[in-house]
Amino acid sequence: MSSRYNARTVEPKWQKIWEERGDFRTATDNAAAGKPKYYVLEMFPYPSGRIHMGHVRNYTIGDAIARYRRARGYNVLHPMGWDAFGMPAENAAMEKGVHPKGWTYDNIAAMRAQLKSIGLAIDWSREFATCDPDYYGQEQALFLDMLEAGLVTRKKSMVNWDPVDNTVLANEQVIEGRGWRSGAVVERRELTQWFFKISEFSDELLEGLDTLTHWPEKVRLMQKNWIGRSEGARVFFPVEGVPGGKDYRLEIFTTRPDTLFGASFCALSPHHPLTEELAKDNPALQDFIRQCDRIGTSEEAIEKAEKLGFDTGLKARHPFIEGKTLPVYVANFVLMEYGTGAIFACPAHDQRDFDFAKKYNLPILPVVAPKARLGDAAWAEELVAGEDAFTGDGVAINSGFLDGLDVASAKRAAIEKLEALGLGEGTVNYRLRDWGISRQRYWGCPIPVIHCEACGTVPVPRDQLPVTLPDDVTFDQPGNPLDRHPTWKHVDCPTCGKPARRETDTFDTFVDSSWYFARFIAPDAKTPTDRALVDQWLPVDQYIGGIEHAILHLLYSRFFTRAMKRVNHVAVEEPFTGLFTQGMVNHETYRDAEGRWVSPSEITIETVDGKRVAKRLDNGAPVTIGSIEKMSKSKKNTVDPQDIIAQYGADTARWFMLSDSPPDRDVQWTDQGAEGAWRFTQRLWRLVTEKPETFGSVNAPVPASFSDAEMALRRATHQTLAAATDDFEHMRFNRAVARVYELANAISAFNGTGETAGWVRREAIEILVQIVGPMMPHLAEECWEALGHDVPLTATEWPVADKALLVEDSVTIAVQVNGKRRDELTIARDADKETVERAALALEKVEKAIDGKPVRKVIIVPGKIINIVV
């Protein structure tokens, strides 16, 4: 009776049944549900208009977890929403003349339909978009709470300025130092902006990392380095000749006070107050600053740029060496945002200082020598003549009272001395800077403040929230449409009633994504969160998303959760108990004879003489097969999930996404892999439906005894179940898939007949279908129904492995001689070491390998290996 499995009809059928049954609507009041809660969340998507394979992978992983946890008896919360503010909507408005709002909501509608076709176990009743006034209004309320709590500040910071378009550019809009549209050389410009005081949480955020034991170690390490706690010293260098500053003391931060005796110059950031003071009547310095400002604002650009300096002519007095002075430079690699915006440089022991000293012929004096080369004059010569600074541990030399101390002791001694002299102190510095949240853009959440000439910055009164975006805006010119809107920004001051001006900047979209996980718990609450409910549901038990968010999004969310706790909107400090970072989806690239990228859908591949050869489908022109890279529009190596779903069904796409690669690594999408996944869907369907008469009846009693072959299949079944369950617990879906194949092979190979065999066969196939359930839910439901069940799989509990069937009576272990495998031995599991040793030594191949030589040692690892050393 078996016929082909038709995903096209089966998948919508089950999606409809699940929806009608309300299987995935979560009982909001978990306490009443009487089950443990489990909150699983994937990073919500930006509504670009179409889902891509990265989404399919992300949401399939999350869905498998959600369905597995549901089967394990948890009350699962698995919501979905849209990270809907951001630049692409404004770009579309400029390029296509569509309104960002219409464009965004149209995209959401299209992507929602696509996501639903994947068959995700999502509670769609909780869906929202961050551009819904209801959501961003609550975000404004949160901001006001944080403002009142002193967590917000205003200060000056640098932006990329396009002098032709007269607009602020994002870093990604600066290409090789030029504006992406105008092509003009970009300048740095100072702007007063809003900031969250995340730097006040540096220590807390750092220490909190230790509690995140279910996060990848690499993410914790990246965050730790990003926060960048470093112990060091503030040192004051008295500077002579500062105009109008008689006793000017230059404050610098250093992590290496032990190298002070090797100092050869001081350097100021181009935006250090002293630099700006000096530049006032120094046109050459003004030019130099302008030159530095052309590098752009990204740290990457600044660090990669050639090191340049400007000698101010000022001299700084060395704190330890009487009479010694150091030249004071302005240098392009000194960041105003880090430390004090000024450094002292010890070229011998810092690579950047070293490069700079070489370029400007400044002295390089080694003051730390590696232990092994202490007192070796040649070492110092090599260092100075070479290209690399010595940054390792060693012993202080040429350093007066520090001589002979190791680096750590020398640091302590130097700080003590500085403190005694009143020329410095030990201090802790962090790399983490405050979070600038002002964006000079339209499509974002308006910052709810009003600027009044008399009253200063005044919060928008709560009863006037949300401050909504005006719809009547134009995108025919660059710049912020809110700022040039004829009426929107003109309001009366809420305090004094005089004419005032709305803040026209909007929030960084990272603000929107820093608390959405809390909003899903009560998406309609009239306050940002519903405390009774968030206390039940937070933190998120398992969060899943791309590794590219390892630092910013996750750090901002951690900060925001702490800030929300301070203003009593949540009880927890950490938002995500478990974090899983999935890899990317890659695909081969193709180019035609002219080097233009060609899409996979435009070509066909054949194997000629064992080699894969590609050509265009339309005209047969040859196409070169290139490297495997991350799917991207620019390289045209994308595969549209909708095409795959239309051709093979969602289950095939899901299965492929989970089957081959470990989820935290990159996966390569291949047509053959997709076909292989599709073939397995057909195979499972055949296994279930081909010979229904060979299965026992549903709910038949357990037979009294089993044959050896029947026991073997039962063992395979329960061992697979135990192992696959463990794999699900650890998100090792690729291993679970491999075990599914093994069990399927065992079921196919089992040829027992009769009632008992039928019972065993049914047990095996049912467990197989249940394991497949979280991964290919539609197919599994259809199989489950075909096996005679009335209750859908989504409402069926996860099976439990019979522990008695997990252990074998005998084990096969390898026998090595001098570490090389010579034979194997099958022996009772509980055999003692002597028995094992005697049996191993008696093996013919082992005897031959020993070759009469004396046995020195026999290593027996029970159940694993025997190694005979001769």
Next chain:
RNA sequence: GCGCGAGUGGCGGAAUUGGCAGACGCACCGGAUUUAGGUUCCGGCGGGGUAACUCGUGGGGGUUCAAGUCCCUCCUCGCGCACCA
């Protein structure tokens, strides 16, 4: 430039705390059945060697009875770098 991670057959990968390298899948090769075909089933499949055996986890070195796994070093690729999301 700085920080982080990853390298195992033709390909994706598997391998408890160091304990039989290559499970499982894809591709490929051979056979059977059938069809108009990509279907299905059976067998083979890291390199060298007739074989005994031997070499093999990015390169080089080390620790160990035993190393894909631990240590040192080098190379390649990927991610992040604060206004992309």
